[in-house]
Amino acid sequence: MLEGWLDRAMEGGASYADLRVLKVGSTRLELKDGELKEAVEGNEVGFGLRVLVNGSWGFASANSLDPEQGMAAVDRAISLARATAVRAGEPVVLASVPVISEDLVWRPAKDPRDVAIEDKLEMLRDMEAAARRSEHLASVTTAYTEGTRRVELLTSEGTRLSHGQTRVIALANLTGRREGVMSSFRVRVGGVGGFEIFSAEDPVERTERAVGSLETLLGAGRAPGGRMTAVVDPDMTGVLVHEAFGHASEADLVLAGESILDGRIGEKLAAEGVTIFDDPTLEGAFGSFPFDDEGVKGSRKTLMEDGVLTNFIHSRETAGRLGHEPNGAARSQDHSSR
Template identity: 30%
Template sequence: MIEEALVSRVLGEALRTGGDFAEVFVEDKRSSSGRLDDGKIEELGSGRDRGAGIRVVVGETTGFAHTADLSEAGLLAAAEAAAAAARGGGGGVRTVELTRVDTSSQPVGERPEEVAKATKVELLQRADEVARGQGGAIRQVSASYGDSRRRILVANSDGLLAADDQTRTLFVVGVVASGDAGMQTGRRSVGHTMGFELFDRYQVEDLAREAAEQALTKLRARPAPSGALPVVIGSGGGGVLFHEACGHGLEADHIQKNVSVFAGRVGQQVASPLVTIVDDGTIANEWGTFAIDDEGTPAQRNVLIEDGILTDYMWDQLRARKEGRALSGNGRRQSYKHLPMVRMTNTVLTNGSSTPEEIVADTPNGVYVSHLGGGQVNTATGDFVFGMTEAYLIEDGKITEPLREGNLIGNGPKVLEMIDAVGNDFQMGPPGTCGKDGQGVPVGDGVPTLRVTSLTVGGTAA
């Protein structure tokens, strides 16, 4: 996106007045989106954002500047501004020789930017038609499409020069049904790090039908029970619980600030021996997958908890340098306008040996959760509240009646200890956007079917 010689000069300018570390991050992102609501195309647009962020570190101080001007003058001015913010003296000129790191981006079969807008609109219309065709109780259908192509270049004063080309495609269907139980909703989404060939793998008609069926099923749902109960979480649908309730507590910035319940516990038993949790940015085509993170580190598979033992945390450049640790590929940023921080990629709980049928049959009474919605987590304590967007009663070892939406309330570290069954049916869940300190990045999560011996269900049944 910019010449290698210019990158080297910018790094030299960033270090001219003294600095321990300097970095140039260049981004060129194109995107398009469309939204249908109530049978009408409400939005159809595209955009482009390109620029560079420059970071200079002096001791414990970080200076950062960003610019949309990718000319030599613009980049040098940003480098000078970042250096001024971090200046610690020293003077002199430092020449940085860059060594390109070979990376392999996710292959793209059909570039979304080469697909006609009319074709994308047709996807929205087909989803609307199929969802409405599931019954007269369907009152509202919304569908949205999005794609992006993000090209990045990262260079730093250690001599690193790396690049990545990331294409992501997303489709979401939301349905509202109305009946005696009031208004009920259904939602399905699919998104992968790939091009328009996503729709060779997934049919929007299937997503629309499943979203409508979810909403219609909830019309005949009974109120969720309340109190402490065994909870079985279905494959794929419960990964967000572990992302939020445990994953954030394993990010090194929270560890160094001592605001995580997992601080200082490497080598200790923190979960059931059935639990192995991995953060993996290399899983082919998943939503949180990339070739390099936003600091130029190759994506990696990082085992965080193995057989219940805490083995490591997730690291970014600055915190790994400070602790003398190896980089884990978890330095991520929303755009060139933001500083990188420690973030998850695809966070998963790996397979066990039980079948999902065995787990349910071995649960006399409880709640089966197919899909979890949004929630809130206190990373310092691990306490969480999550919404159940699709759940069923378990009676006599069988999944029976659907339940209206309620909450799951618990504590992340305790949940890890109370997992007493893990299935062999691992699936990734729907694509997500993780928010942290005002930045959002694409992430994935996944789980097999599993059982927690006791969680508080916040239902409305007496």
């Protein structure tokens, strides 16, 4: 059936087509000040289809794998691509990548689906109890989220790829009040994997430590204004690099003229010793993945070396436009996003 949808796209005039099927299972639990606010389990399936016609993209999606919806989506995508091509500027050229045939699942050591809901709720209650050791706690919210994601990708070039992974996250948001001053502190523990993550890093212990951080914030004076040298912890460093540099390194933003890094490859932008990687292969990390959503293998890439800008984060399209090598960074929000 899926092969037939690709065949229809190529017969309809596409020079390239890919079909991405996404199957997601999820659980979310939330407690606010001891009261259960959310307990939701769900499953979702859908697909997204991209076609290139006359150098322009067309895209369509559906929330099922119904054969008739699939054929209709192909026709919609072809029509959209033809309509877009009339107004398009530079035609899309995809950088070449190897054809892949692989079935890969990153299996958690302790599958969260094998853990009872009651045990997950108990963990959240223990996190709340730890938070309540603060003398000045005004409110606390704890939450748990898990998700299993399975992607099947077929391309007109011959790639046939299936890969899957599981993520778990435990959160606590502590809000305190002291002498008219309010402040908050958040705890987040999780990543790609299962409940074994919480054995390596206990969310309850992290919440206990957060109490001290909250009390420090509530008792802290106002920071002085002006420019000065700052000592930044690893978490804040990650946020700064992600927001100020990471997004600016996305090649689609560069091509759109919306990045401060446009035209600055090879330029020294930071001090000696500042080297920045984008690495989706880190085991257990939140952003880890084996393949991107175009079927390009995830890889560690150096974006800045000793202060010099060396590369951008690429899809096949942006790599083709800029004459760079694709580096496995094409990501879609879900099956309904191109």
